[in-house]
Amino acid sequence: MKTLRYIICSAALTFTTGVVSAESKPPSIIDYDSIHHPVVAKNGMVVSQQYLASDVGLEILKRGGNAVDAAVATGLALAVVLPRAGNLGGGGFMLVHLAEDNKTIAIDYREVAPKAAHRNLFLDEKGQVDKRKARFSHLSAGVPGTVAGMELALERYGTMEWEEVIQPAIDLAEKGFVVNWDLANQLSRRSTHMGKVASTAKVFYKGDGEFYENGETLVQKDLAWSLKQLQKHGAKAFYEGEIAKKIVADMEKNGGIITADDLFSYQPQERKPLVGTYRGHKVVTMPPSSSGGIHLIQMLNILEHFPIADYGVNTANSIQVMAESMKYAYADRSKHLGDTDFYDVPVEWLTSKKYAKTIADKISVNKVTPSSDISAGTRPKYESPDTTHFSVVDQWGNAVSNTYTLNFSYGSGIVAEGTGILLNNEMDDFSAKPGTPNAYGLIGGEANAIEANKRPLSSMTPTMVFEGDNLKLVTGSPGGSRIITTVLQMIVNFVDHGMNVAEATHTPRFHHQWLPDRLFIEPAINKDTRKLLQSRGYELYESSTMGSTQSIQVEDYIYGSSDPRRPNAKAAGY
Structure with a gap:
């Protein structure tokens, strides 16, 4: 062997x-x-970035719960066992497919800017962005949406009670769970910042300031209290009850601007998903305030004009054509994308086959176009890095694709005193100063400027792929600005190259986001291919691994694959 x-x-x-x-x-x-072999199941599958959370979701499926029941239980459990990204204090996007109705729904529970937020919130006296304020202060937190989003999904599309699906998370917080080497390593590395915040140190470090070691038990009493409040009172506990009071008190004490009215006013939104086509497949994905869905469809539309399958997997030609399409998409993102409640995003134009053809005509396998020669398209006159994804399919064919985040690993690194809940730093996803890169190097414009009650632009791209009316692939990924291109490559591997879900997951990845003008590649990209790409004019930058897809393929059986790029993930099925 x-x-x-x-x-x-x-x-x-x-x-x-x-x-x-x-x-x-x-x-x-x-x-x-x-x-190349995925986990195989007959009745149901949960694939997440943390094995304990996958087991929680699987147990819900075994009890007769549907995909939404399992997804909510998994999301709540991740808030305990994957604190770097699983969360109650962040937000995200969920796609729900209802097999009986042949209908897919998009739930937007992205954070919103507090009412006191304004476009100059993070500018210093010289008009420059104060990165500490934007990323590591109470000001960096948007009004969280996770709890409201999970409750909405369960009430409308689940079959079990909130009290039941939240109990496993309570048990994990109250009784504790075994710290694995990855969590121990992550907390140790971030102790310089997180250890200095008293409320955070109380939760994630020992009383004497020592680190938790591999094999020790982490108990989160304050988080267990918060989860019990949610079990008893539902989302009201977070948005107007005892948890809300603690969050507001912590904000007032530390110069934050989230108020009781901000929390009370928060509402998740149910939206119509975006639907595109790619080589006979239907691609269903997230609309704005996600930029991911629009540009995923845009890039697929461009790639339809090239024989990707004939080029082969990760050859110089296939990488070049895909990288060039990425440049044009990210250039458009910098100008045209924002919260549709505040800005008229030209969705139909950006996702049209006609516009894609004009871009495809500019792309050649023999010539690289410098990013300096690419700009956002002109619309017709009529018209992060830590996040986590999980996918669920149940015995009836219902499915959930969910991506949610705190933005950075552990968000701002600040726990709201007395709650055990880490605060997000999603305000950095706005354009703090239009034209100035954010932490992921992404350029934003007026469409994504800071504004009260506005949702910051996101790259999260939960996605489902259908053949006719038959669900074939459920996928998504963390990875900041690289999320969109990671999901793109999963679909290309699956559709063009005929890979199963595990093969598609394991294939080396690459990324280009227009600016900086670099082609980021994983270490496993072939050296001969690298030389060819460099000879064509690409500046290559060897990156750490990209993304962490948690994906399910549906055929005669249900096939799940957890991405090995981050440890402790698990595909759990029965």
Whole structure:
């Protein structure tokens, strides 16, 4: 049997008969013959970035819950066991597919700017962006949407009671869970910042300031209290009850601007998903305030004009054509994307086959166009990095694709005193100063300027792919600005190259976002291909691994694959 030494983010992953399990220390020998085999199930599947949360969702499915019940339970559990990204204090996007009605719904529970926010919120006296304020202060928090979004999804499309689906998260917070080596390492690395915030140190570090070690138990009493408040009173506890009071008190004490009225006024939005087509497949994805869905469809429309399958997987030609399409999409993102409640986003034009053809005509496999020669298209006159994704499919064919985030790993690093809840730093996703890059290097314009009650632009791209009316793929990823291109490559691998969900997940990735004018590549990209790309004019930048897709393929059985690029993920099915 062949073996391949395959090291990804120091993650320890063992592949045996298609089942992925996370180990507590990082050996790195992987069985190459089994790397392409997904986890197989007959009745239901939950794929998430943390194995304990996947098990929680799977247990809900086994009890007869549907995909939404399992998704909400998984999301609440991730808030406990994956504090870097799972959250109650952030926000996100959820796609829900209802098989019986052949209908897909988009739920937007993205954070909103507080009422006191204004376009110059993070500018200093010289008119420059104060990065500390924008990213690591109470001012950096948008009004959280996760709790309201999860409750809305469960009430409208679930079958179980809130009290039941939240209980596993309460147990994990109150009784504690075993700290794995990745969590221990993450908390140690961030102690310089997080350890200095008293409310955060109380939760994630020992009383003497020592770090939690691999194998020790992390108990989160304040978070358990918050979850019990939610179990008893529902989302009202967060937006107008005892949790809200603690958040507002913490804001007032530390110069934040989220008020009781901000929390009380928050509402998630149910939206019509975006629908595109790609080589006979229907692609259903998230509308704004996600930029991901628009530009995913835009890039797929461009790629339809090129024989990607004939070029081959990650050849110089296929990478070049895809990278050029990425440049044009991210240039458009910088100008045309924002919250549709505040800005007239030209969705139909950006996702039209006609506009894609004008871009495709500019792309050649023999010539690289410098980013300096590319600008956002002119609309017709008539017209982060830590996030986490999970996917669920149940025995009736219902499905959920959910991506939610605190923005950075652990958000701002600030826990609201007495709640155990980490605050997001999503305000940095606005254009603090139009034309100035944010933390992910993304350029934004007036459409995404800071404004009260506005949702900041996001790259989160929960997506489903159908063949006719048959659901085939549920996917999504974290990764900041790289989310959109990661999801793009999953779909291209699946549709053009005929890969199964595990093969599509494991294939090396690349990314271009227009500015900076660099082609980011994972270490496993072939060296001969690199030389060809460099000879054509690309500046290559070897990056750490990109994204962490958690995906499900539906065929005769349900096939799940967790991305090994980050440790402790699990595809759990039965």
